[in-house]
Amino acid sequence: MPLSAEERREIEAEFPHYPTKRAVCIDALKIVQRHRGWISDESMEDIAQLLEMSLDELDGVATFYNLLFRKPVGRHVVLLCDSVSCWIMGYEGLRAKLCSKLGVRLGETTADGRFTLLPIVCLGTCDHAPAMLVDEDLHRDLNPEKAEQALENYK
Amino acid sequence: MEKPLTQHVRPDGLAQDLRAYEAVGGYQAMRKALRMDPREIQQAVKDSNLRGRGGAGFPTGAKWSFVPMGPNAPRPKYLICNADEMEPGTFKDRLLMEAMPHQMIEGMSIAAWAIEAEVAYIFLRAEYVESARRLQKALAEAYDAHYLGKKVFGSGYNLEMYLHVSAGRYMCGEETGLLNALEGKRANPRSKPPYPQVSGLFGKPSIVQNVETLCNLPHIVNKGAEWFKKLSRTADGGTKLYGASGKVKRPGLWELPMGTTVRELLEEHAGGMREGLRFRGLLPGGASTDFITEENLDAPMDFTALQKVGSRMGTGTMIVLDDQTCPVGMVWNLEKFFAQESCGWCTPCWSGLNWAERALRALEDGQGKEEDLEKLAFQSWFNAPGNTFCALAPGAVEPLQSALKYFREDFERHLREKRCPWK
Numbered sequence: 001m002p003l004s005a006e007e008r009r010e011i012e013a014e015f016p017h018y019p020t021k022r023a024v025c026i027d028a029l030k031i032v033q034r035h036r037g038w039i040s041d042e043s044m045e046d047i048a049q050l051l052e053m054s055l056d057e058l059d060g061v062a063t064f065y066n067l068l069f070r071k072p073v074g075r076h077v078v079l080l081c082d083s084v085s086c087w088i089m090g091y092e093g094l095r096a097k098l099c100s101k102l103g104v105r106l107g108e109t110t111a112d113g114r115f116t117l118l119p120i121v122c123l124g125t126c127d128h129a130p131a132m133l134v135d136e137d138l139h140r141d142l143n144p145e146k147a148e149q150a151l152e153n154y155k
Numbered sequence: 156m157e158k159p160l161t162q163h164v165r166p167d168g169l170a171q172d173l174r175a176y177e178a179v180g181g182y183q184a185m186r187k188a189l190r191m192d193p194r195e196i197q198q199a200v201k202d203s204n205l206r207g208r209g210g211a212g213f214p215t216g217a218k219w220s221f222v223p224m225g226p227n228a229p230r231p232k233y234l235i236c237n238a239d240e241m242e243p244g245t246f247k248d249r250l251l252m253e254a255m256p257h258q259m260i261e262g263m264s265i266a267a268w269a270i271e272a273e274v275a276y277i278f279l280r281a282e283y284v285e286s287a288r289r290l291q292k293a294l295a296e297a298y299d300a301h302y303l304g305k306k307v308f309g310s311g312y313n314l315e316m317y318l319h320v321s322a323g324r325y326m327c328g329e330e331t332g333l334l335n336a337l338e339g340k341r342a343n344p345r346s347k348p349p350y351p352q353v354s355g356l357f358g359k360p361s362i363v364q365n366v367e368t369l370c371n372l373p374h375i376v377n378k379g380a381e382w383f384k385k386l387s388r389t390a391d392g393g394t395k396l397y398g399a400s401g402k403v404k405r406p407g408l409w410e411l412p413m414g415t416t417v418r419e420l421l422e423e424h425a426g427g428m429r430e431g432l433r434f435r436g437l438l439p440g441g442a443s444t445d446f447i448t449e450e451n452l453d454a455p456m457d458f459t460a461l462q463k464v465g466s467r468m469g470t471g472t473m474i475v476l477d478d479q480t481c482p483v484g485m486v487w488n489l490e491k492f493f494a495q496e497s498c499g500w501c502t503p504c505w506s507g508l509n510w511a512e513r514a515l516r517a518l519e520d521g522q523g524k525e526e527d528l529e530k531l532a533f534q535s536w537f538n539a540p541g542n543t544f545c546a547l548a549p550g551a552v553e554p555l556q557s558a559l560k561y562f563r564e565d566f567e568r569h570l571r572e573k574r575c576p577w578k
Contacts, residue, residue, distance in 0.1 A: 017317045022339040025339040026322050026336070029322070065321070067323035088400075121241060122241060124241070124248075126245070127398060
């Protein structure tokens with residue numbers, strides 16, 4: 001499916017902020033991901049053309065970032081912090097609990113398409129470790145039970 | 156005790172809006188700055204001994220002095236706020252952005268005026284969703300008030316300021332990697348020279364400063380360099396946002412005089428170790444700093460003193476290791492992070508950090524070999540400054556080399572017992 005008028009409008013609204021079109025590529029990739037959940041090969045071609053970049057250059061950028069998804073993800077993305085403070089404060093217990101509850105390993109999506117579970121680097125809330133980010137919501141001071149409970153609110 | 160950066164942080168955790176910021180003197184510093192010559196501001200910042208709060212501690216005024224000034228300087232010039240706070244164990248800039256967004260915008264405006272920049276970017280990490288919301292709102296308020304845009308504060312000065320939200324990669328926090336990222340390229344580091352002050356973003360003169368550094372500027376302009384120096388207990392000017400995480404009684408974040416000792420932070424502010432746990436060591440300022448142990452706890456937390464005891468202040472947010480947490484496991488966790496976040500541009504980093512990560516994992520799994528310890532020691536100097544394009548790998552091996560020094564016996568026990576004794 002080609003870029004929608006709305007996606008195109010949102011991307012073009014970023015143009016005045018930068019002297020080149022290609023500088024908008026992170027914004028463009030994120031705009032498409034916000035609308036579609038992930039960035040397909042077809043969307044990549046459309047964005048590259050709009051920004052006058054080669055497809056390879058754009059993919060070099062897209063694959064560089066932790067939060068740009070080049071594969072489909074679930075309705076909700078669970079980002080579980082695996083950096084040092086959370087590791088000290090009980091990351092491994094959280095991971096074991098979430099993996100067994102969801103029936104997935106890190107990097108996988110549940111069979112019903114509800115959750116994708118991903119590791120993430122330090123979320124910058126280390127005095128409230130361990131922590132996770134579900135979609136745009138930060139959950140802190142977790143233990144395995146609290147983490148499991150928190151997911152109930154995401155249908 | 157004065158706390159210029161955080162004294163107006165709202166107890167309810169909400170952001171201070173424009174009206175509240177102005178009610179306590181907000182944006183008076185920018186008005187004053189516009190009546191000063193940009194070089195005068197540069198001098199005041201130099202005199203204040205303000206050093207960059209992103210981790211490296213480079214003197215801010217000296218950094219600005221390399222920017223070409225005057226009518227013949229290349230245009231546009233850029234001021235960039237590095238808000239890509241991704242150093243593991245670091246959570247200080249988040250507070251400044253969420254609680255005091257206008258203080259940061261005013262600090263950026265002052266820095267931009269001081270180098271005669273006409274465009275400013277906030278480079279924010281993607282995971283700071285709340286910071287993005289609050290900064291976007293504060294930027295809109297500032298534009299509506301004509302504090303940003305054309306002829307700010309009724310002066311002849313034009314300043315555009317944009318929020319750029321990244322997509323998650325530690326490497327973007329490195330100065331030249333950040334510049335590439337803002338240009339829409341992979342965030343590989345650039346070789347220097349040329350330095351960004353001369354040829355930075357889009358090839359134009361650019362200054363990149365950390366959030367906390369910029370937030371200090373309104374106070375320096377308002378109250379002067381002498382006042383700022385007196386906030387500190389040591390030669391580095393100002394206060395510092397210090398923090399602690401790990402198994403201490405009260406993890407947290409505190410604005411205190413620069414040079415507060417490690418022991419005061421650990422024992423008074425963080426409340427010491429949790430019941431039943433013994434202190435073993437700490438990383439003073441994020442993942443890429445060397446461990447210090449009991450013998451150096453009386454060192455003042457500033458850029459100079461911690462270097463004397465073989466570490467760095469880094470971001471000033473310490474990560475504490477207790478006796479029921481495995482030091483080898485902790486270092487493995489750190490090296491896994493650095494190996495993953497390496498941009499892959501230069502060999503010692505992408506190759507070396509992966510070797511280190513694998514050797515540490517093997518030790519943890521009881522599969523370690525005698526020569527692994529030598530390999531780890533080799534990687535420590537192989538990734539030293541000068542062998543790599545940027546500071547990622549030298550930072551990565553700081554906790555490794557110091558762990559090998561202070562926790563040698565624990566590494567050897569993993570070898571001897573062919574298991575992790577903490578599991």
